[in-house]
Amino acid sequence: MDIATLIGILLGLASIFGGIFMAASAAGASMGGFISGSSFAIVFGGMVASVSVAFPLAEVLKLGAAIGAVFKGSKVKLGLMVDDAVEISNVGRKGAADLEKGIEGIKNPFFRDGVQMVVDGYSEDELIDILETRIDYREIRERSQASLFQTMGTMAPAWGMIGTLIGLVIMLSGFGGSEGGGTEALGAGMSAALITTFYGAVFANLFFLPMAAKLNTRVSATSTQQAMFIEAARLIHQRKHPLIVREKLNSFIPPKEWKKEEG
Numbered sequence: 578m579d580i581a582t583l584i585g586i587l588l589g590l591a592s593i594f595g596g597i598f599m600a601a602s603a604a605g606a607s608m609g610g611f612i613s614g615s616s617f618a619i620v621f622g623g624m625v626a627s628v629s630v631a632f633p634l635a636e637v638l639k640l641g642a643a644i645g646a647v648f649k650g651s652k653v654k655l656g657l658m659v660d661d662a663v664e665i666s667n668v669g670r671k672g673a674a675d676l677e678k679g680i681e682g683i684k685n686p687f688f689r690d691g692v693q694m695v696v697d698g699y700s701e702d703e704l705i706d707i708l709e710t711r712i713d714y715r716e717i718r719e720r721s722q723a724s725l726f727q728t729m730g731t732m733a734p735a736w737g738m739i740g741t742l743i744g745l746v747i748m749l750s751g752f753g754g755s756e757g758g759g760t761e762a763l764g765a766g767m768s769a770a771l772i773t774t775f776y777g778a779v780f781a782n783l784f785f786l787p788m789a790a791k792l793n794t795r796v797s798a799t800s801t802q803q804a805m806f807i808e809a810a811r812l813i814h815q816r817k818h819p820l821i822v823r824e825k826l827n828s829f830i831p832p833k834e835w836k837k838e839e840g
Contacts, residue, residue, distance in 0.1 A: 610772070620736045632724075659829075678812070680693055695813055704810055708803070712803050719796045726792065730780075740774050802829075
């Protein structure tokens with residue numbers, strides 16, 4: 578699990594509820610005014626309705642999987658992947674038979690496919706073209722999930738405003754009628770009307786817009802990783818010395834993860 582995402586959401590919720598509690602205590606008011614089932618229904622239901630219009634149903638039904646992807650962490654470091662690639666390149670210099678045996682120990686499926694193409698006799702241009710095409714279309718698929726969250730983050734405040742307008746219409750209608758409740762009804766009605774805007778802002782700025790940013794960051798990180806594996810497969814295809822492979826692949830990772838080939 579991605580601990581940073583979980584901590585961020587919990588910290589955000591704690592800040593919101595802590596602020597509400599302190600403000601309500603200072604004013605002698607109740608926190609119950611921030612709980613509204615109708616406001617939640619308007620904002621969340623309207624937001625889902627909007628993305629259902631904007632995206633194919635198949636994408637909308639993957640919303641749960643997309644949320645799961647946000648919380649999914651990764652412990653793999655590029656420095657360790659460089660080590661694996663250098664080891665495979667050393668095996669590859671011995672011959673195709675040894676390289677084919679070494680494929681079984683490659684954990685990353687993208688890199689494994691690239692090395693398999695080397696064993697199968699693909700040309701360097703064919704290998705690079707196929708793997709780069711895979712990167713391009715993986716990015717398209719994954720960025721569609723980020724786009725879904727981006728749209729939800731954009732729509733949530735808009736539906737919050739719609740809920741506010743609905744509440745204001747109902748409030749003013751009651752206030753001006755023969756059975757209006759006077760200024761007390763006006764204050765209560767205004768509070769109920771504004772809560773939908775509050776819900777919309779929280780959904781957008783604590784959940785969906787940060788989730789979209791997180792997924793876009795993950796897409797870029799995965800593309801960097803796979804670009805490194807393409808370069809590794811190319812160097813293995815050329816049977817470059819492990820020293821050269823390591824130096825080339827070090828360009829893809831932070832300097833603090835660099836290692837030098839021994840011997």
